[in-house]
Amino acid sequence: MADKGKHQGTEACGRVSDGITQVFGLLGKRWTGVIVASLMAGPVHFADLRRSISGISERMLSDRLVELGAAGLVLREVDEGPPLRVAYRLTEAGAALEPALTELGRWAEKCLLKGEGTC
Incomplete structure (x- = not known):
């Protein structure tokens, strides 16, 4: 007779959706969610964005911004200057992540930041 505490097999675990x-x-890549959250308030110049995210390198920030741009979540805008400056802003699709990120932040404050791992 099978123990009820044992794994139920694949029937008990549903397939994760493609979405x-x-x-x-x-968004599960390191820094990506933080970058999107940092851009929620509006366009930000690269140097300001880099300063606002403690611990991220210029190379990593640049790479993640390129990925977010390719995914259609971020737009790169060049301010002709002088001096020439580059700013980034969320597209409509990127900005649509705000409710989800807000809820994740609330969940983290409630369940992770208390240090107990429980809600």
Whole structure:
């Protein structure tokens, strides 16, 4: 007789949707969610964005911004200057992440930041 505490097999675990797989494939990368959250308030110049995210390198920030641009979430805008400056802003699709990121932030404050790992 099988123990009820044992794993139930694949029937007990549903298949993860393609959408969730894609979301976490992109936003689950280190720094990506933080970058999107930093751009929620509006366009930000590269140097200001770099300063606002403690611990991120210029190279990593640049790479993640390129990925977010390719995914259609961020636009790169060049201010002709002088001096020449580059700013980034969220597209409509990127800005549509705000409710989800807000809820994730609330969940983290409630469940992770207390240090207990429980809600």
